[in-house]
Amino acid sequence: MIKLERATKTVRMKGVSKAIIDDVSFMIPRGKSVGLLGRNGAGKSTLLQIIAGTLELDKGRVIRRGKVSWPLGFQGSFQGSLTGEQNVRFVARIYGVDTKELVEYVADFAELGAFYHAPVRTYSSGMKARLAFGVSMGIKFDYYLVDEITAVGDTNFKLKSQEVFKGRLSDSDVIMVSHSSSTLRDYCQSGIVLEGGKLTYYDNLEDAITVHENNMKRR
Template identity: 60%
Template sequence: MIRFENLTKSFWIRGRQKVVIDNLNLTLPSGRSLGLLGRNGAGKSTLLQIIAGTMSADSGRIVSDGSISWPVGLAGAIHRELTGAENVKFLARIYGVDTEELIAFVQDFAELGDFFNMPVRSYSSGMRSRLAFGASMGIHFDTYLVDEVTAVGDARFKRKSQEVFKDRMSRSSAIVVNHSMPGLRQFCDSGLVLENGGVTYFEDLEEAITYHNDLMK
């Protein structure tokens, strides 16, 4: 369960205040994989970061009864000056999981080769995403936050990412941002639509997609 209580977030852009989350009150159920829809600039990635705790809201709060991952595709939990291996060790200590098991999983999954022991500042954006995705998939979370990460890499790596993500979704919830409707249909069963600072929950993903498409007309 994730509950938003009077949640508000805004930014100042060219001297004007833009509200992206406007006094949101909503409870999301456990055990659902939610596709997060909204027009470009609506605030989808911002909302994921607030849920993860990597960005502060202006007011209000988020209450959850389970563990929540960082926004995977944003690689927000990765430190540029540490090596890939050092980042994984740090995350293992923070989340209380076996260090050697997590290192072995990420090293095998992310396919970084010698770069795994090099500073993350030397990585491409795709390599950083693979490292973050591998680390998050190696840790059990009750809810995974995913921001377009399965689009990273070549066709073989995409298939590999999708397979491990499907396995995690069989046991956990998720909130997924993906601009591909087939991608959302592959992973999600319910939907959220973010529009004008409000979030509407749909138990049926297809209803969410229809509502979103109507807004885009």
């Protein structure tokens, strides 16, 4: 269970303050994966960071019952001066998982070769994404947060990533941001629409998609 209590977050966009969420009390239950929909600039990625705990609220609080991942599409948490392996060791200590197992898992999964032992600042964006995805798949979470990415790399790597990810979701949930309705349908059963600083939950994903599409028509 993830619960927001009187949560408010305001950001500045082009010099103007905008409430991403405005005094929101809301609960995301366990047991169904959720697609997060909203207009461009509505604050979907910001909301994922709030849920993950990497961004603080202005007011209110987030209650998490269960282990929540960082946003899988976000690679900014890596320390550029450390190698990929050193970053993985650091994450393992923070999350209390077996360091040796996670280091070996990511080495095999991410397929970075010698770059695994090179500073992350030398990585391409695709290599960082593969490292981030590998670390995420190597740790068991109750909730996986996904921001516009479910796999990276060549066709074979994408197929491998999708297979592993779907396996993780056999007993975990995902909260996913994607502009692709078909991608949301592949992974999610329910939906949340972020509109005007408020969140509305729909038990059926198709209902959420319909509401979102109608909102988009009222630009």
